[in-house]
Amino acid sequence: MLVLSLPHAPKSEVFYVQASSLTLITQSLQTPLALLPQGEDEVVGVLPWQQVSWHLIEVPQGGEKLLLSEQGTFLNNAAHKNKAHQLLEGLLEEQLLDDLTQLHWISGKLIGPALSKDPLLNKARDSTSETSHSQLWVACCSKAWLKEVLGAFEEHAITLHRLVPEFEPSLSAVDVYAMDGPLGLEFVLTHSAGVMGFPKQALSSLTTSLNKPFKVHFEPSVSDQMNALFQGSTELQTRAQRLLLASQSTWDFARGDWGQGSTKRLLKVLSKAWGQFLNQREWRIARLGLVLLLSINVLALNAWSWKEQRSLQVQKEQLSQILKTTFTDVQVVVDPLVQMRRSLQALEQKTATPSRGEFVQLLSSWAKLSNTNPNLELQQVQTLRFQANELTVVWKAQAPGTSKDALQMPVELKDQGYEVLSEGNQTRLRWSMKP
DSSP states (O other): OEEEEOOSSTTSOEEEEEESSSSOEEEEEEEOGGGSOOOOSOEEEEEOGGGOEEEEEEOOTTOGGGSBOTTSSBOSOHHHHHHHHHHHHHHHHTTOSSOGGGEEEEEEEEEOGGGOOOHHHHHHHHHHOSSOOOEEEEEEEEHHHHHHHHHHHHHTTOOOSEEEESOOOOSSOOEEEEEEETTEEEEEEEETTEEEEEOGGGHHHHHHHOSSOOEEEEOGGGHHHHHHHOOSOEEEOOHHHHHHHHTTOSOOOOOGGGOOSHHHHHHHHHHHHHHHHHHOGGGHHHHHHHHHHHHHHHHHHHHHHHHHHHHHHHHHHHHHHHHHHHOTTOOOOSOHHHHHHHHHHHHHHHHTOOOTTSHHHHHHHHHHHHHHOTTOOGGGEEEEEEETTEEEEEESSSOTTSSSSOOOOOHHHHHTTEEEEEETTEEEEEEOOOO
């Protein structure tokens, strides 16, 4: 696992921790982005505590059922999820000085009144409401800063699978962290009322103001200063250990549009590549080639379409000419095939000529078919079925021509529009008029 401390400035060096487990750190170092280790299965980004603000939201009566389920996630119902999101946005706007559209925020688990017995949390609740309602922690960070930092990592092909805060509120314990910051010794307090930084001059007064014992976790570089300022319960904790513990947080800023999964990563890479292809001068020849290729394909398709349409038009004209030549009384041709069929039927009725689809004509054609195919033995015929333009012969066993070679259709019958098909124990002789 690789844990990265996100820098305050996008191009700054990054402090990273490589670990094989929560207790075994293999390497920790501060290095430029280009020299960060590659190929880790999981990469976790830790947001500095200065970049995250914490807000305790008072949930009004009736709002609890819209917010969080027992697992601490939004309800699966999309309508409930949208309503809960709108409710939290409205409640969060009352506590923020910045525009909500400029912040990326996530919410935690719903805190019921029965779960909040800590005096600090009760004090925070009493200062915001006279009644005892459920509450919800919401963490916010700047969208602009997060976008710049993640963009710098993307330029070096580094995908952050999770984004967690360096510190988070605690419902039970009170902890103080002493660190070596840019301006010297820094202190951060985490407890049930939030996360806050304070100067070293306030450490002595903190001992008397807190109503419960606390422990100070200090880095080795500030051990001498801590021994002079504080004589209570202390614990040595390196920066690498602190970041490794923070990586196990359940808070994850990599949600929604800020998701860092493989799908999101692929979409961002494709979008960036497409933008470079459209705008950069180096791709000008490729863009020109693509336009020419598409133009040639469009022209070729249009030419092929025109050729096919012309071929269909020629066939239609030929059919129209055959119709007018065969039936001289037809003056206007709309649909040659339909008009030819109607004219032929009318001629058959006028001259009392039987149709080739009648029962007698089908039997006569069956006799010619039997002469060509000796395997059509009449002794094996079980029944005959007739319907318009089709004669079906039902055999006692499997129909001839299904398992062996297909039945041979005489050329004379084929030219007249007959076709034969064997399937199962049936053989069908069908006639369809052809011009």
